[in-house]
Amino acid sequence: MALDRRSGCPINLSLEVFGDRWSLIILRDMIFGGRRHFRELLNGSIEGIASNILADRLKRLMELGMLTKADDPSHKQKAIYSLTEMAITLVPILAHLGAWGRVWLPTSEELSIRAELLEQGGPPMWEKFMDELRHEHLGIPLDTAGPSVRATLQAAYQAVVAKKAADASPAA
Amino acid sequence: MALDRRSGCPINLSLEVFGDRWSLIILRDMIFGGRRHFRELLNGSIEGIASNILADRLKRLMELGMLTKADDPSHKQKAIYSLTEMAITLVPILAHLGAWGRVWLPTSEELSIRAELLEQGGPPMWEKFMDELRHEHLGIPLDTAGPSVRATLQAAYQAVVAKKAADASPAA
DNA sequence: TCATCTGCTTGCATTTTGCAATCAGTTGCA
DNA sequence: TGCAACTGATTGCAAAATGCAAGCAGATGA
Structure with a gap:
C-alpha cells in the first residue's frame, strides 16, 4: 500500500502516512510502551485495536519504511517489530x-x-x-x-x- | 459529533480530533492559505476535497471547538469561518x-x-x-x-x- | 433577466472499519 | 505423549465512512 500522493505538500504526505485512527496509536505503543510483538500490541492496546486492523497497519507501516520485522530467536512463530529512524x-x-x-x-x-x-x-x-x-x-x-x-x-x-x-x- | 473517547490518552484524543484524512488539511488551508469561506476551501484545495466531506468536517470542527462561523456582512449567503485559540x-x-x-x-x-x-x-x-x-x-x-x-x-x-x-x- | 455564485444536501457506489470466529503451527507443562 | 495456551495472522460479514456527481434555494451583479 503506497501513498495516495494527493499532493506533494509535506503536511498532506505526512497525513497520508499516519493520518488515520490507528497508525500513530501503534507507533505510540511501540515507542512509549516498548512493545515489539503482535500480541503485545493487540492485547496491550487500551483503545482495543482489532487484529485485522493491526495486521494491516503493521504491513502498511513496513511498506512505508517506518517498521522492520525480524524473527524472534526464542520462538519460531514470534516476530519482532522494530522502529526505523523514520519512525523514531x-x-x-x-x-x-x-x-x-x-x-x-x-x-x-x-x-x-x-x-x-x-x-x-x-x-x-x-x-x-x-x-x-x-x-x-x-x-x-x-x-x-x-x-x-x-x-x-x-x-x-x-x-x-x-x-x-x-x-x-x-x-x- | 463528539469524541469517541476510546481512551483518555492525550495522543489518542488528539487523533480523535484530527486523525483523519481531511480535518488537518482544512485547518492547514485556513492557517497557511488564509481561507475563510466554504467555496475557497472547496475550490482552493489542491487535494480536491468533496463538498459533502468539507461540510461535514467544518461542522465537526465547530462542534469540537476548533472553528466558529459568522455571517459575512458583504453577502447574505456567505459565512466566515474563524479559527479558535484551540486551532491556532x-x-x-x-x-x-x-x-x-x-x-x-x-x-x-x-x-x-x-x-x-x-x-x-x-x-x-x-x-x-x-x-x-x-x-x-x-x-x-x-x-x-x-x-x-x-x-x-x-x-x-x-x-x-x-x-x-x-x-x-x-x-x- | 439571467448567468453566476452562495453554502450545503442528496443519492448511490465503493472502500474502510469493527467484530467475532478461526487457522496452522509452536511451545511449555504434566 | 497429550493437550492447553500462545504465535501472527486471515476470513466472513455487517456497519460506517468516503468519493463522486448532481442538485437545491436563495443572493448577487451586469
Missing part, C-alpha cells in the same frame, strides 16, 4: 501532540502525566529518548547513563496510578 | 509535521519551501504567526510590525514557482 524521528511530533491534547482535551490524569513530563523535558529529553530508541531498535551504541526516559515516564505513570488508588481507598 | 495552537504541530514530511516523504519543492522556512524560523516564528492568526481570527490587537509570516511564506512559494517556470522555459 516522530518523537517530537508525538510530544507536541500529547502536549496539545493535554491542554485542550479531556485527558485522564494517569495517561497524561507522561505527556506532561515529556513537554517539560523539551527537545533535550526527546533527543535522549530518541537515542535510547535507536539503541533498542537499531542497535546503535548508547553513551548516556542513568535511568532511561521510558523508565522515568513509566515510573511517573505508576506513581499517579498508586496515588489515585490510595485516594480512592484511604483506609490503611 | 496547532501551528507548532503543523510545523513539525511539515518538517518531518519534508525529510522523509517525496514532497514537491514549491510546496515544501514554506515548511522549510517555518522550520528554520523555529518557535519564535511560530509565535509570531500565531499572534497574527489571533489578530485575523479573534480580533486581538497586533503589536508586531513588518511583513506577516504568511506573506513571507507565500512570497517564498511564489519565488520557487517562478524559478521553476524560468528553468522550464529558459528562452528570454
Whole structure:
C-alpha cells in the first residue's frame, strides 16, 4: 500500500502516512510502551485495536519504511517489530501532540502525566529518548547513563496510578 | 459529533480530533492559505476535497471547538469561518509535521519551501504567526510590525514557482 | 433577466472499519 | 505423549465512512 500522493505538500504526505485512527496509536505503543510483538500490541492496546486492523497497519507501516520485522530467536512463530529512524524521528511530533491534547482535551490524569513530563523535558529529553530508541531498535551504541526516559515516564505513570488508588481507598 | 473517547490518552484524543484524512488539511488551508469561506476551501484545495466531506468536517470542527462561523456582512449567503485559540495552537504541530514530511516523504519543492522556512524560523516564528492568526481570527490587537509570516511564506512559494517556470522555459 | 455564485444536501457506489470466529503451527507443562 | 495456551495472522460479514456527481434555494451583479 503506497501513498495516495494527493499532493506533494509535506503536511498532506505526512497525513497520508499516519493520518488515520490507528497508525500513530501503534507507533505510540511501540515507542512509549516498548512493545515489539503482535500480541503485545493487540492485547496491550487500551483503545482495543482489532487484529485485522493491526495486521494491516503493521504491513502498511513496513511498506512505508517506518517498521522492520525480524524473527524472534526464542520462538519460531514470534516476530519482532522494530522502529526505523523514520519512525523514531516522530518523537517530537508525538510530544507536541500529547502536549496539545493535554491542554485542550479531556485527558485522564494517569495517561497524561507522561505527556506532561515529556513537554517539560523539551527537545533535550526527546533527543535522549530518541537515542535510547535507536539503541533498542537499531542497535546503535548508547553513551548516556542513568535511568532511561521510558523508565522515568513509566515510573511517573505508576506513581499517579498508586496515588489515585490510595485516594480512592484511604483506609490503611 | 463528539469524541469517541476510546481512551483518555492525550495522543489518542488528539487523533480523535484530527486523525483523519481531511480535518488537518482544512485547518492547514485556513492557517497557511488564509481561507475563510466554504467555496475557497472547496475550490482552493489542491487535494480536491468533496463538498459533502468539507461540510461535514467544518461542522465537526465547530462542534469540537476548533472553528466558529459568522455571517459575512458583504453577502447574505456567505459565512466566515474563524479559527479558535484551540486551532491556532496547532501551528507548532503543523510545523513539525511539515518538517518531518519534508525529510522523509517525496514532497514537491514549491510546496515544501514554506515548511522549510517555518522550520528554520523555529518557535519564535511560530509565535509570531500565531499572534497574527489571533489578530485575523479573534480580533486581538497586533503589536508586531513588518511583513506577516504568511506573506513571507507565500512570497517564498511564489519565488520557487517562478524559478521553476524560468528553468522550464529558459528562452528570454 | 439571467448567468453566476452562495453554502450545503442528496443519492448511490465503493472502500474502510469493527467484530467475532478461526487457522496452522509452536511451545511449555504434566 | 497429550493437550492447553500462545504465535501472527486471515476470513466472513455487517456497519460506517468516503468519493463522486448532481442538485437545491436563495443572493448577487451586469
